Amino acid sequence: MSAMTEQPTTAPQPAAAAHRGSLFRAELHRFRARRFVQVLLGLAVLGWLGAVVIGLLNFGEPTEADFADARQQMEEILASERAWYAECAAEAERAGELAEQMCGPGIDASTWRVEDFVQTAPFDFAATADAGAMAFAAAAAVLLFLIGATWIGAEWSHRTIVALLFWVPNRVRVMATKIGVLALAAVAIGLAAQLAWLLMAWILRTFVGDGQELPDGFWGDLLAVQGRGVLLVVLISLIGFGLANLVRNTGAALGVGFVYFAIVENALRIYDPMLERWLISTNAAALVAPDGVRVVDYSVMTTGPEGPPSYLVTNLQGALVVGAAAAVIVGIGVWLFARRDLH
Amino acid sequence: MPAVEMVGVSKTYRGRGGQPLKALDGLDMVVGSGGVHGLLGPNGSGKTTSIRALLGLVGVDGGSGTMKVLDQPVPSGLPGVIGDVGAMVETPLFFPGFSGRRNLRLLAETAGVPSARVEECLELVDLRERADDRFKGYSLGMKQRLGIAAALLKAPRLLILDEPSNGLDPAGIRDVRELIRRLGSDGRTTVLVSSHLLAEIQQVCDSVTILARGRRVASGPVAEVLSRAGTGDVRVVVPDPAAAAAVLSAAGFSVSPTPDGQVLVHGAPAPGQITRVLAEHGHYVEELVRVTPDLESAFLAITGERA
Numbered sequence: 001m002s003a004m005t006e007q008p009t010t011a012p013q014p015a016a017a018a019h020r021g022s023l024f025r026a027e028l029h030r031f032r033a034r035r036f037v038q039v040l041l042g043l044a045v046l047g048w049l050g051a052v053v054i055g056l057l058n059f060g061e062p063t064e065a066d067f068a069d070a071r072q073q074m075e076e077i078l079a080s081e082r083a084w085y086a087e088c089a090a091e092a093e094r095a096g097e098l099a100e101q102m103c104g105p106g107i108d109a110s111t112w113r114v115e116d117f118v119q120t121a122p123f124d125f126a127a128t129a130d131a132g133a134m135a136f137a138a139a140a141a142v143l144l145f146l147i148g149a150t151w152i153g154a155e156w157s158h159r160t161i162v163a164l165l166f167w168v169p170n171r172v173r174v175m176a177t178k179i180g181v182l183a184l185a186a187v188a189i190g191l192a193a194q195l196a197w198l199l200m201a202w203i204l205r206t207f208v209g210d211g212q213e214l215p216d217g218f219w220g221d222l223l224a225v226q227g228r229g230v231l232l233v234v235l236i237s238l239i240g241f242g243l244a245n246l247v248r249n250t251g252a253a254l255g256v257g258f259v260y261f262a263i264v265e266n267a268l269r270i271y272d273p274m275l276e277r278w279l280i281s282t283n284a285a286a287l288v289a290p291d292g293v294r295v296v297d298y299s300v301m302t303t304g305p306e307g308p309p310s311y312l313v314t315n316l317q318g319a320l321v322v323g324a325a326a327a328v329i330v331g332i333g334v335w336l337f338a339r340r341d342l343h
Numbered sequence: 344m345p346a347v348e349m350v351g352v353s354k355t356y357r358g359r360g361g362q363p364l365k366a367l368d369g370l371d372m373v374v375g376s377g378g379v380h381g382l383l384g385p386n387g388s389g390k391t392t393s394i395r396a397l398l399g400l401v402g403v404d405g406g407s408g409t410m411k412v413l414d415q416p417v418p419s420g421l422p423g424v425i426g427d428v429g430a431m432v433e434t435p436l437f438f439p440g441f442s443g444r445r446n447l448r449l450l451a452e453t454a455g456v457p458s459a460r461v462e463e464c465l466e467l468v469d470l471r472e473r474a475d476d477r478f479k480g481y482s483l484g485m486k487q488r489l490g491i492a493a494a495l496l497k498a499p500r501l502l503i504l505d506e507p508s509n510g511l512d513p514a515g516i517r518d519v520r521e522l523i524r525r526l527g528s529d530g531r532t533t534v535l536v537s538s539h540l541l542a543e544i545q546q547v548c549d550s551v552t553i554l555a556r557g558r559r560v561a562s563g564p565v566a567e568v569l570s571r572a573g574t575g576d577v578r579v580v581v582p583d584p585a586a587a588a589a590v591l592s593a594a595g596f597s598v599s600p601t602p603d604g605q606v607l608v609h610g611a612p613a614p615g616q617i618t619r620v621l622a623e624h625g626h627y628v629e630e631l632v633r634v635t636p637d638l639e640s641a642f643l644a645i646t647g648e649r650a
Binding site: 023025029030033035154158159160163164165168169170339342 | 356398421422435437440449454455493
């Protein structure tokens with residue numbers, strides 16, 4: 001350190017004069033500079049491009065060749081079915097029973113349509129819009145769970161959050177800022193995911209679409225699903241953040257998440273099928289799905305017209321349950337962080 | 344106004360099996376404004392815990408005394424003065440995937456410190472050429488230097504450095520000590536240095552607090568602490584040491600030979616008496632030196648620990 005000969009000359013601004021938002025800006029810069037975030041988002045873009053290409057290759061107006069392939073496939077299956085039925089009928093005859101009783105009704109080739117065997121169909125945006133929005137919300141939620149967990153998990157791994165307290169000793173403010181940055185990023189990425197779905201749908205509709213008009217009220221319904229999808233992304237990112245903050249380790253947080261979704265939820269479903277209505281995964285789906293999710297208890301045998309007992313998990317319940325889970329997990333972590341000794 | 348004040352501060356950790364472990368036991372420490380103050384003590388004496396307590400990282404036992412940093416109570420008043428406090432505690436803590444420069448810039452942005460100051464501090468610790476390398480690629484010494492640069496970013500009035508020489512090569516150690524001395528003598532900065540290197544404390548510190556088992560066992564200017572721990576021995580150089588020793592012994596002094604054959608007078612309260620007695624018997628003193636223990640001896644004597 002031979003250069004350590006001169007005193008610093010540039011006087012920094014006094015702390016009181018520092019911009020109030022500088023911690024937020026610094027955290028925002030750190031978020032954007034994180035390689036893990038950049039890699040994940042890069043992979044997401046590649047995945048989107050792949051999905052677009054697959055969509056372009058699989059949707060479209062069927063050609064004569066497609067019809068020929070479909071006809072050949074139908075005839076092969078029809079021949080196979082006829083052979084099986086003939087064999088079954090012969091067996092029934094040997095057994096002295098009626099073929100209709102043992103093998104069902106005979107093969108009626110007149111009900112078979114070539115169109116049903118055509119693999120290629122044009123893209124139907126009206127029919128797939130909600131499912132696509134939900135799928136993109138789910139993918140973004142998984143992405144943000146990982147980002148949320150690593151966002152704070154890396155701080156604990158490298159103990160940089162302790163060093164940050166040398167600059168901002170107000171622990172709640174530090175944690176609130178990190179949560180704020182994550183929530184902002186989750187909104188941005190959630191919106192980007194929904195825009196990516198709309199862009200993908202536009203490309204597919206333009207090049208391999210069915211050319212049908214969209215029904216009345218289509219956009220209102222779709223935007224509602226997409227908005228709830230963005231909310232889901234934010235809440236799931238907070239759950240990832242909260243778990244990693246509680247256990248102070250990214251890997252452990254991901255492990256806890258895996259154990260919960262893979263083991264705890266399934267165990268609860270087996271224990272009591274109607275507990276399904278309170279599970280985070282069910283409520284997350286219900287939050288985004290257009291009409292919520294209906295949980296049906298198929299373990300109850302019924303013969304009446306009312307069917308087995310069921311419970312409708314509404315959008316509102318989904319938001320409240322997932323929101324409460326996020327609030328509790330994050331809240332406990334922040335409370336502990338504000339109180340515990342840091343080494 | 345003291346830069347740091349701790350009065351009757353206790354901190355109890357919970358050990359294995361819930362056993363209470365007293366890290367600080369009614370610790371008192373006052374660090375005056377300006378200069379370099381050393382914090383010295385054996386492992387487990389409470390040095391790092393006291394620094395963590397001052398920075399609000401660990402809470403002290405309820406109702407156990409008071410702490411102030413730059414005249415503000417800790418932890419409630421810490422946010423008001425944190426802009427004037429720079430610290431590096433134990434190992435430097437940075438994001439390994441970011442470069443040294445980016446790590447410093449993020450910290451600077453947090454406190455509204457201009458980015459030009461980042462370059463100054465990198466220059467100050469001689470890291471500019473490697474500033475764009477990732478932190479995880481740094482050597483231990485480079486990491487330590489970046490930690491010092493981060494602590495200096497705010498141009499703090501109070502600089503707290505925990506073991507600042509760790510991992511540095513001899514030249515790096517010398518430079519850090521020079522930097523600490525320079526900062527401590529600028530009339531503005533108070534430097535609190537914790538170190539297990541006794542020579543370091545002796546070389547760079549104006550005053551020292553010695554801790555043992557979570558308590559202060561000595562404090563004050565380094566020279567004063569050393570003299571307090573002194574034995575009162577006086578080394579006397581005369582032309583005929585054997586005869587002089589006999590004279591002194593007959594006069595009631597406790598004497599023994601030094602390794603170089605001269606006379607060591609033990610527990611002499613007034614060295615002038617030695618000169619007088621010897622002169623009366625025709626022995627003229629060529630050299631008379633009060634034996635001052637080095638800090639290591641003083642430290643061991645004060646804390647009652649022997650190697």
